[in-house]
Amino acid sequence: MSAVPHVILLEHTPEPERIVAAAARLCYSTSSATDLLERLTPERTESFVSHLMSMGHESPIEHISFTFAIEGISRACSHQLVRHRIASYSQQSQRYVNMQQFDYVLPPQIADNSEAAGLFEAQMRAAQEAYDKLIELGMQQEDARYLLPNACETKLVMTMNARSLLNFFALRICNRAQWEIRALANQMLDLVKPVAPSIFAKAGPSCISEGICREGDLSCGNRLS
Amino acid sequence: MSAVPHVILLEHTPEPERIVAAAARLCYSTSSATDLLERLTPERTESFVSHLMSMGHESPIEHISFTFAIEGISRACSHQLVRHRIASYSQQSQRYVNMQQFDYVLPPQIADNSEAAGLFEAQMRAAQEAYDKLIELGMQQEDARYLLPNACETKLVMTMNARSLLNFFALRICNRAQWEIRALANQMLDLVKPVAPSIFAKAGPSCISEGICREGDLSCGNRLS
Amino acid sequence: MSAVPHVILLEHTPEPERIVAAAARLCYSTSSATDLLERLTPERTESFVSHLMSMGHESPIEHISFTFAIEGISRACSHQLVRHRIASYSQQSQRYVNMQQFDYVLPPQIADNSEAAGLFEAQMRAAQEAYDKLIELGMQQEDARYLLPNACETKLVMTMNARSLLNFFALRICNRAQWEIRALANQMLDLVKPVAPSIFAKAGPSCISEGICREGDLSCGNRLS
Amino acid sequence: MSAVPHVILLEHTPEPERIVAAAARLCYSTSSATDLLERLTPERTESFVSHLMSMGHESPIEHISFTFAIEGISRACSHQLVRHRIASYSQQSQRYVNMQQFDYVLPPQIADNSEAAGLFEAQMRAAQEAYDKLIELGMQQEDARYLLPNACETKLVMTMNARSLLNFFALRICNRAQWEIRALANQMLDLVKPVAPSIFAKAGPSCISEGICREGDLSCGNRLS
Numbered sequence: 001m002s003a004v005p006h007v008i009l010l011e012h013t014p015e016p017e018r019i020v021a022a023a024a025r026l027c028y029s030t031s032s033a034t035d036l037l038e039r040l041t042p043e044r045t046e047s048f049v050s051h052l053m054s055m056g057h058e059s060p061i062e063h064i065s066f067t068f069a070i071e072g073i074s075r076a077c078s079h080q081l082v083r084h085r086i087a088s089y090s091q092q093s094q095r096y097v098n099m100q101q102f103d104y105v106l107p108p109q110i111a112d113n114s115e116a117a118g119l120f121e122a123q124m125r126a127a128q129e130a131y132d133k134l135i136e137l138g139m140q141q142e143d144a145r146y147l148l149p150n151a152c153e154t155k156l157v158m159t160m161n162a163r164s165l166l167n168f169f170a171l172r173i174c175n176r177a178q179w180e181i182r183a184l185a186n187q188m189l190d191l192v193k194p195v196a197p198s199i200f201a202k203a204g205p206s207c208i209s210e211g212i213c214r215e216g217d218l219s220c221g222n223r224l225s
Numbered sequence: 226m227s228a229v230p231h232v233i234l235l236e237h238t239p240e241p242e243r244i245v246a247a248a249a250r251l252c253y254s255t256s257s258a259t260d261l262l263e264r265l266t267p268e269r270t271e272s273f274v275s276h277l278m279s280m281g282h283e284s285p286i287e288h289i290s291f292t293f294a295i296e297g298i299s300r301a302c303s304h305q306l307v308r309h310r311i312a313s314y315s316q317q318s319q320r321y322v323n324m325q326q327f328d329y330v331l332p333p334q335i336a337d338n339s340e341a342a343g344l345f346e347a348q349m350r351a352a353q354e355a356y357d358k359l360i361e362l363g364m365q366q367e368d369a370r371y372l373l374p375n376a377c378e379t380k381l382v383m384t385m386n387a388r389s390l391l392n393f394f395a396l397r398i399c400n401r402a403q404w405e406i407r408a409l410a411n412q413m414l415d416l417v418k419p420v421a422p423s424i425f426a427k428a429g430p431s432c433i434s435e436g437i438c439r440e441g442d443l444s445c446g447n448r449l450s
Numbered sequence: 451m452s453a454v455p456h457v458i459l460l461e462h463t464p465e466p467e468r469i470v471a472a473a474a475r476l477c478y479s480t481s482s483a484t485d486l487l488e489r490l491t492p493e494r495t496e497s498f499v500s501h502l503m504s505m506g507h508e509s510p511i512e513h514i515s516f517t518f519a520i521e522g523i524s525r526a527c528s529h530q531l532v533r534h535r536i537a538s539y540s541q542q543s544q545r546y547v548n549m550q551q552f553d554y555v556l557p558p559q560i561a562d563n564s565e566a567a568g569l570f571e572a573q574m575r576a577a578q579e580a581y582d583k584l585i586e587l588g589m590q591q592e593d594a595r596y597l598l599p600n601a602c603e604t605k606l607v608m609t610m611n612a613r614s615l616l617n618f619f620a621l622r623i624c625n626r627a628q629w630e631i632r633a634l635a636n637q638m639l640d641l642v643k644p645v646a647p648s649i650f651a652k653a654g655p656s657c658i659s660e661g662i663c664r665e666g667d668l669s670c671g672n673r674l675s
Numbered sequence: 676m677s678a679v680p681h682v683i684l685l686e687h688t689p690e691p692e693r694i695v696a697a698a699a700r701l702c703y704s705t706s707s708a709t710d711l712l713e714r715l716t717p718e719r720t721e722s723f724v725s726h727l728m729s730m731g732h733e734s735p736i737e738h739i740s741f742t743f744a745i746e747g748i749s750r751a752c753s754h755q756l757v758r759h760r761i762a763s764y765s766q767q768s769q770r771y772v773n774m775q776q777f778d779y780v781l782p783p784q785i786a787d788n789s790e791a792a793g794l795f796e797a798q799m800r801a802a803q804e805a806y807d808k809l810i811e812l813g814m815q816q817e818d819a820r821y822l823l824p825n826a827c828e829t830k831l832v833m834t835m836n837a838r839s840l841l842n843f844f845a846l847r848i849c850n851r852a853q854w855e856i857r858a859l860a861n862q863m864l865d866l867v868k869p870v871a872p873s874i875f876a877k878a879g880p881s882c883i884s885e886g887i888c889r890e891g892d893l894s895c896g897n898r899l900s
Contacts, residue, residue: 008258008259010244010247010258010262011238011239011240011244012238013236013237013238013290013292014236014239015236019235019236019292019382022235022382023315023382024315026315026316026317026380026381026382027315027316027317027318027321028318028321028322029317029322030317030322030323032294032296032380033233033235033294033296033380033382034233034294037235059313059314059315060315062313062384063292063313063315063382063384065238065290065384065386067238067244067288069257069258069259071257071258088284088287088288088386089284090248090249090251090252090284090285090288091251091252092251092252092254092255093252093253096252096253097253097254097255098255155251155257155258156251157244157247157248157251157258157285157288159287159288159290159386161290161313161384
């Protein structure tokens with residue numbers, strides 16, 4: 001069965017932009033953090049945080065973090081995802097969870113080609129059957145899973161602070177990233193933008209955030225794609 | 226004027242232990258994070274998180290973070306504090322904030338000895354006067370501050386996740402840590418314990434959390450001090 | 451074709467234990483690092499580093515790092531490996547490298563069962579054929595690879611400092627780790643031990659390094675397996 | 676006595692640019708790391724690493740690290756230094772080392788003004804006398820040091836990988852950084868440049884590395900100062 005990507009924002013630091021504004025102000029003030037917080041109206045917060053972001057002063061946005069439940073992504077995608085090291089992950093284990101009814105991610109380009117899609121889906125069924133047979137033969141789950149495909153669906157809970165998220169969006173919303181992690185990153189951005197609009201206003205690859213591309217020959221050519 | 230240490234828990238991940246329990250369960254389950262969250266009654270959450278902590282499985286507690294406003298600590302203490310690298314800091318700057326009325330931390334051992342206290346306080350006044358004079362002579366704040374003492378009060382906003390906090394408590398509540406950062410760590414622990422009681426139940430040095438001390442000849446000898 | 455795990459220690463910080471000893475001494479001395487280095491005979495270095503390790507004072511061992519070339523491991527194993535975040539990785543990409551002759555890792559338990567091994571190997575051949583066919587049909591490598599198995603061989607260059615390595619050995623030489631990453635960790639330990647014998651003398655799970663196990667019901671029961 | 680800043684490159688990963696080139700190539704190749712290393716002549720290494728840097732692909736440069744002995748810097752400077760978290764530090768302790776003959780850093784702007792310099796130096800002598808007196812009165816070193824100035828000299832051993840160093844140079848060679856850490860960063864850059872010339876060719880603030888400044892109103896105005 002084909003997996004559908006699904007992301008939920010489980011929790012986040014409450015009043016994220018107010019915390020960021022107070023932390024940033026503290027560096028240049030004789031006032032206490034609580035006094036600074038009291039004086040921060042929504043308007044002041046927004047204008048101060050927007051100014052901060054335009055200067056590229058990112059350290060105060062580390063104070064706020066976002067926890068996502070992610071489902072319906074492939075192990076190919078999760079292998080890329082966990083390369084982001086300033087983040088925390090709890091991932092469904094193929095060692096401990098039985099995969100006798102695994103879902104899988106069908107790449108859109110393959111879905112659009114009936115011959116390719118047929119081949120792909122047959123291979124998924126064959127993998128499922130072989131896995132089930134290995135379990136029947138007494139093989140361990142952790143070993144039987146060696147024949148499961150990269151397409152196999154996985155689930156995670158992931159937490160990133162806003163600074164790490166901006167870096168994630170810069171790298172993974174870029175057209176050079178693979179379509180699956182790009183879709184994931186876009187879903188995540190859609191979820192955090194309403195919560196911290198001034199922080200994530202220009203989130204994305206450098207063509208969006210700075211109007212320039214550093215990818216040289218590898219550039220997609222779409223400055224604002 | 227003598228500074229008084231003051232710590233406030235500004236924000237934290239809402240429902241921290243429920244998030245931790247759901248993340249930890251996800252690793253061993255076919256269910257979605259949202260289904261797992263729904264099934265987590267307070268009792269189940271507590272028992273599951275307590276079990277997790279007893280096993281030393283700390284990775285799921287990284288999902289929750291705590292943001293503190295800290296005041297009335299010395300720059301001696303903040304220099305130790307910022308050595309903890311899995312954390313985020315916004316600290317009052319001595320380059321940009323005028324120190325013409327600096328507060329300072331008076332070590333208790335010195336406060337208890339009138340001759341020592343007299344010497345210490347005279348030195349604080351002399352530092353203040355010399356600083357003010359340098360500013361009058363047109364010196365920059367960032368240079369004049371070179372004669373300010375380690376005792377000088379500073380303010381910070383700091384964020385740590387629960388795993389990093391446990392490490393902080395293990396090292397800094399230990400009797401081998403200096404009294405000031407120990408007092409700070411104890412205040413922080415008092416603030417997070419009611420919010421995540423099962424996670425921080427045995428927080429502290431290894432003599433508390435594990436009943437053993439590895440400090441060898443340097444041990445305080447108080448296993449449960 | 452079945453992959454054979456292969457690890458090489460490409461480079462490491464020269465004179466690692468001398469650097470560690472000098473760094474650790476500096477904390478408690480009025481001497482310069484170069485003076486401390488001069489006075490460090492091999493005997494003093496060894497005895498000082500051994501003392502340091504027995505006290506669990508690990509921060510000075512961060513100064514030395516080790517770079518490995520790793521081949522013949524599965525993507526199942528590399529997915530576990532890159533979860534270690536205090537490390538640096540450069541991994542062969544399945545997006546950019548053609549997999550038309552992929553090697554794979556055959557789990558020993560499966561190799562030992564002829565029926566299981568036959569099934570497994572047939573599935574590997576089917577994956578290779580389906581992958582090749584998708585490429586012929588004009589599918590992108592990055593999409594065709596979705597049907598490749600976890601068993602598929604990968605290559606990496608990885609760098610870790612000694613503190614992160616000790617943590618890696620503690621978690622991955624443990625009998626609770628999967629056989630493949632355990633074999634990898636043991637090979638790595640064999641390579642670093644001659645280079646920094648006092649640092650890695652007791653490397654491994656807590657049953658080896660401390661004589662205790664915290665895994666509770668999940669313990670293998672072999673305290674010194 | 677006035678401290679003189681002094682930095683030595685104690686150790687570094689041998690053949691750093693060759694390791695970086697091999698690691699980067701591995702990502703896009705079917706060859707093994709050792710085969711790639713063999714084929715890397717000095718010319719190919721240089722041209723490949725230069726290309727990598729021009730694209731901003733920094734992850735492979737994490738594999739190489741540099742260990743410095745740093746002396747003659749103030750505690751004001753070291754407090755800024757240790758804020759760089761992707762690095763390892765061993766610092767001389769004011770708790771355990773007696774400061775009865777402390778050196779100090781005299782800011783150049785103050786040195787150039789005889790009245791200011793006189794005041795500053797008198798304050799240093801007074802701090803030394805008060806510290807010595809507190810020790811005589813039986814106060815602990817860790818408490819007596821509270822009256823020592825920010826100017827007080829400290830020593831450290833510090834290790835950073837090349838990616839973290841580039842970030843350090845970007846922030847601390849900038850004219851907005853304070854003169855002392857800027858001088859330190861420049862000394863460090865002078866030491867690493869001959870060892871890894873292609874990696875550090877354009878190291879420095881964004882006005883040097885990219886020809887742009889993001890500091891807005893706070894810009895020094897010297898694009899290439």
